[in-house]
Amino acid sequence: MSSFPAKPTAIIGAGPAGLMAAETLAQGGAQVTVYDAMPSAGRKFLMAGRGGLNLTHSEPLPEFLARYREAMPHLEAAVEAFPPAALRDWSAALGQPTFVGSSGRVFPEAFKASPLLRAWLRRLDAAGVRFAFRHRWIGWDEAGALLFATSDGPRVVNAGASVLALGGASWPRLGSDGAWTVTLAAKGIAIAPMRPANSGFVVAWSDVFRDRFEGQPLKGVALTIGSHTVRGEAIVTRTGIEGGAIYALSAELREAVLANGEATLGVALRPDLAKQDLASRLSAPKGKQSLSNFLRKAAQLSPVGIGLLQEVAAASGRPLASLTPADLADLINAVPIRITGVAPIARAISSAGGISFDELDAQFMLRKLPGTFAAGEMLDWEAPTGGYLLQASFATGAAAGKGALRWLAQLAS
Missing domain, CATH: 3.50.50.60 (FAD/NAD(P)-binding domain)
Structure with a gap:
């Protein structure tokens, strides 16, 4: 008792x-x-x-x-x-x-x-x-x-x-x-x-990118905000981006958005390739290949990764075809994504x-x-x-x- x-x-x-x-x-x-x-x-x-x-x-x-x-x-x-x-x-x-x-x-x-x-x-x-x-x-x-x-x-x-x-x-x-x-x-x-917390974030994708790549994963990438870098996977959503690596940075991304109204997320599509090696691969003759096929073969980029490069290049007013191999190598491992908001708390994991x-x-x-x-x-x-x-x-x-x-x-x- x-x-x-x-x-x-x-x-x-x-x-x-x-x-x-x-x-x-x-x-x-x-x-x-x-x-x-x-x-x-x-x-x-x-x-x-x-x-x-x-x-x-x-x-x-x-x-x-x-x-x-x-x-x-x-x-x-x-x-x-x-x-x-x-x-x-x-x-x-x-x-x-x-x-x-x-x-x-x-x-x-x-x-x-x-x-x-x-x-x-x-x-x-x-x-x-x-x-x-x-x-x-x-x-x-x-x-x-x-x-x-x-x-x-x-x-x-x-x-x-x-x-x-x-x-x-x-x-x-x-x-x-x-x-x-x-x-x-x-x-x-x-x-x-x-x-x-452990939430997705809002990105103003173009209609073309959103319609083609919604639900597609960016695999094996390195994501960076400020001094914080995480390796893993991110997923393109209709309204932005989410996934394990995003969740790991959600506190830093959220606080940056709340403080400044936006944040810049850096994406390294080939984080294991040094800039010099990547630039060397991109210096090879393209021949009659389309730029997308060339990037797929020379840099082993996925279609969604190439689409992300094209999305960012279009927004900056500098087409990918106009970039030197060195500049393109820089972009591939530091793709800037502009985060404009935090996904609603009702959809957050925590x-x-x-x-x-x-x-x-x-x-x-x-x-x-x-x-x-x-x-x-x-x-x-x-x-x-x-x-x-x-x-x-x-x-x-x-x-x-x-x-x-x-x-x-x-x-x-």
């Missing part, structure tokens, strides 16, 4: 952070109910695993932690307490062993999110965790009880402790709409503005901004709201794709769950 107060613990949000907090609390002997506005648990989690569930990353922990940038000092203890190795063991214990992909990313062997989520929900059910779906949290009443809007009208819940795990503001149709920011701000909680870490104590409890804890993407941090997003969500959920257990123990003593 638990020695905790009779009031149950309320977890608000049935994503990875909330479910991990629920599991931690249930294992510690607390009565737990998970509330969520959606009809079922883990909707964004399932979406994240649609193309292969990237749970975490296998790189050494110091390098792993550095991916959280400015938020690293605030997340370090939680991730060290529940590191990637622990997450892999946890997944294996649910019957979902993991493997390390060629990029170092970690995936369940089933590769999907649904088997893992189903096994997790079964374990939570066996541990006595209850679920209340279609319960949208709308704040507190005058006595401090939790208020929920339901199809049957308002519901009041008295909880011994609460863990907020409501997510960020990306993919609102899956439940993370950021509406909680207004509720917490009214309580004096400092919240950094919600911004798109979001930046959220509850300031200054509002939290070391147990992830809100200092101004004793007994209320927060975890996951609603906190003010961001990270690139590659497993870092889910890892921090799981880790902060576990940390908030442990903090809530300590709080309940204090109430019982």
Whole structure:
């Protein structure tokens, strides 16, 4: 029998952070109910695993932690307490062993999110965790009880402790709409503005380029903004550009656009070829070949890469055919793309901004709201794709769950 107060613990949000907090609390002997506005648990989690569930990353922990940038000092203890190795063991214990992909990313062997989520929900059910779906949290009443809007009208819940795990503001149709920011701000909680993270960006392509190359990948490129360079892949979209390498630079691109109204992204189409070698290849006789065929053969450029060169050359008023081999070599490895905007947050993979870490104590409890804890993407941090997003969500959920257990123990003593 638990020695905790009779009031149950309320977890608000049935994503990875909330479910991990629920599991931690249930294992510690607390009565737990998970509330969520959606009809079922883990909707964004399932979406994240649609193309292969990237749970975490296998790189050494110091390098792993550095991916959280400015938020690293605030997340370090939680991730060290529940590191990637622990997450892999946890997944294996649910019957979902993991493997390390060629990029170092970690995936369940089933590769999907649904088997893992189903096994997790079964374990939570066996541990006595209850679920209340279609319960949208709308704040507190005058006595401090939790208020929920339901199809049957308002519901009041008295909880011994609460863990907020409501997510960020990306993919609102899956439940993370950021509406909680207004509720917490009214309580004096400092919240950094919600911004798109791991998002696409707006480029004013010509109709010709857009119609021909929409959906085409730029493979093996190096992308640069300022002092930051990333190797990888980018994809041309109808409204701009996105993809793994873009996501890795999204913070720098976003801040540049917000500060200056635009940003210049440099694209190296052949980053492994030195300028001299590239210029030498481009100095060969073209003969009767079209310029596109010549570039394809001499520089091994893809059609979309050649199209990008032509797009930029047309915008600058200097046709490619007018460039010397040296100038063309320079352009190939420094194609300037003018970024004019950030794709909407509703389509971003994740979001930046959220509850300031200054509002939290070391147990992830809100200092101004004793007994209320927060975890996951609603906190003010961001990270690139590659497993870092889910890892921090799981880790902060576990940390908030442990903090809530300590709080309940204090109430019982």
